[in-house]
Amino acid sequence: MRRALHRHLGKIVAGAAIAVAGTAVMAAVTLPGQADADDTATGGQTAGASVPGQGQAAAPPAVVEEAPPEGETGTGGDPLTEDETERVVDLALNRQLRTAAEDVEGDRGPQRLGVELAEPEPGELDTQDAPRRADVTFYDYADDTLVTRTVNLDTGDVEHSASQRGVQPPATREENTEAARLLIADPLGAGLRADYRDATGKELTSPDQLLLNAMVYKATPGAQPAVLDDCGTHRCVRLFPKVRNGPWIDARDFVIDLSAHRVARLNRD
Incomplete structure (x- = not known):
């Protein structure tokens, strides 16, 4: 079995050491906090109403969305409650x-990366x-x-907003899942599929x-190959998959470009 596995991706790796053995440059990025950048994400678009008397029906009255219920709340520096997070x-x-952004699967709405309690403003440290x-x-x-948007939990207001390109925080579970789906379906995923079959007897x-x-x-x-030159501006990941209740599979040679929905193999010396 061990020799059979070597003919695919190279090896199935036992243990978690593979997760730190990659040779490509990885982006370790601190999430931005309260930035002074222009607020590029706060302006909503309002549909224009029809003009009476021009053969079009008058637009219905605007509907104002109600603020979400507060639910269970914390105090001071307590971690955010589940209700507060939502x-x-x-x-x-x-x-x-909500309408113009896209998530990792191409659906409407942005990909949620994280929610965390913000640091107090400088003048509020002793308050x-x-x-x-x-x-x-x-x-x-x-x-x-x-x-990145900073929300005041007391007032419900968005107090700061910033948009940045070329900043790549760690991938979420949903992004890891989509990366695996792309690799499994791609011709370059043949070795991954073969190693899984050798390890489990299943497809x-x-x-x-x-x-x-x-x-x-x-x-x-x-x-790397030129097809990966945009990684950094595009959101790209390398996967470290593990068979459930089984070994790790070495997939370090592959990069999944989540922005372009494609897989590429790294050049190896």
Whole structure:
């Protein structure tokens, strides 16, 4: 069995050491906090109403969305509650993000990356009743933009908003799953499928059959095929898949460009 496995991706790796053995440059990025960039994500688009008397029916009255219920709340520096987390995500999603952005699967709305309690403002450090704020981060696959929005939990207002390109935080579980789906379906995934079959006697058809870890990949000039030159601006990952209740499979030679929905093999010296 061990010799049979070597003819595919090279080897099935026992243990978690593979997760730190990659040689490509990985992007370790701190999520942006309260940036001073222009607020490019706060302006919603309002549909124009029809003009009476010009053969068109008058537009119906505008509907104002109700603020999401507060639910269970924390105090001070307590971690965000589940209710608070869902509420700030809803508050951070303005109309533009809901309708124009895309997630990793190409569906409407941005990819949610993370929600965390924000640090107090400089003038509030010694204030016991400082408002609780949360930083919400999304990735818009429509234009490869990282969007960070700071929501005041007390007022429900979005106090800061920033958009950046070329910033790549760690991938989420949903992004890892999509990367695995692309690799499994691609001709370059033949070795992965064969190794899984050798390890389990079954066909690999779904990411659900694997335990997945990934690291963001950023292009280094001359160290990869040209098809990966956009990685860093595009959102790209390398997968470290593991058979459920089984061994790790070495897939380090492959980079999945989630923005372009394609798989490439790294050049190896």
